[in-house]
Amino acid sequence: MAELETRELEYFVAVAEELHFGRAATRLAIAQPALSKAVRRLESRLDTTLLHRSSRQVALTPAGEALLTHGRHALNAVGAAAEKARRAGDRQGRLRLVIKAGGDANLLSGILAAYARRPDARQVDVLFGGATDRADHVRDGRADAALLYVPFDDTTGLHHETLAVEGRVAILPPGHRLASRPEITLADLAQEALPRWKGVRWTGAPEGRPGPEVEDGAVLL
Numbered sequence: 001m002a003e004l005e006t007r008e009l010e011y012f013v014a015v016a017e018e019l020h021f022g023r024a025a026t027r028l029a030i031a032q033p034a035l036s037k038a039v040r041r042l043e044s045r046l047d048t049t050l051l052h053r054s055s056r057q058v059a060l061t062p063a064g065e066a067l068l069t070h071g072r073h074a075l076n077a078v079g080a081a082a083e084k085a086r087r088a089g090d091r092q093g094r095l096r097l098v099i100k101a102g103g104d105a106n107l108l109s110g111i112l113a114a115y116a117r118r119p120d121a122r123q124v125d126v127l128f129g130g131a132t133d134r135a136d137h138v139r140d141g142r143a144d145a146a147l148l149y150v151p152f153d154d155t156t157g158l159h160h161e162t163l164a165v166e167g168r169v170a171i172l173p174p175g176h177r178l179a180s181r182p183e184i185t186l187a188d189l190a191q192e193a194l195p196r197w198k199g200v201r202w203t204g205a206p207e208g209r210p211g212p213e214v215e216d217g218a219v220l221l
Helices: 006-018 021-028 032-046 062-088 108-116 134-139
Strands: 051-053 058-060 095-100 124-129 193-197 209-214
Touching (some): 006 021, 006 032, 021 032, 058 062, 095 134, 108 124, 124 134
Parallel strands (some): 095 124
Antiparallel strands (some): 051 058
16 A cells, blocks of 8 residues: 555645645645644654644755655656556547757757657657756656756656767857867866856766856857
């Protein structure tokens, strides 16, 4: 028997995101006492405290933070499973592939051509996602597949395959001390101010000084 039920996980995620039982109850359209009881029952079953409650605030414990992170993925997976089951039963359903506009690394045409040769191939709708949300399109069922860039995109919980590996380059102003070198290392960038992509946690970045947050390539340049 599963330790967690989808409904009570939805209840907990709502409280964890709102950090307020009243707002969470309104969001879920249920009575606040019933919501509080459901969260306490969940804590009892897991034998751990998920929320610190006081008369003034609600705060997540480390266990609560962990359940919020993985609970979101779990709920997305349940929703995606239902959507994919419906689509699998529809023989005329289209396959939805999400990519970053201009960011297919010249792979898209070859992928579509190879897929079209399969006897079970469906018509493909190409969707364009933002800089960091394409993996979420697959998790919540908005898309069936995606072209992602690691380590920028989070592939946690997704089946993925490496299609190509691109070398890294450093983009520098003409007068920069490193601009004339034919090759540099990550160690050379250790004291440089490096831009940060908005909403992206890039674990592969060199240990440079934190620089400005950017949203797209134009701002970066």
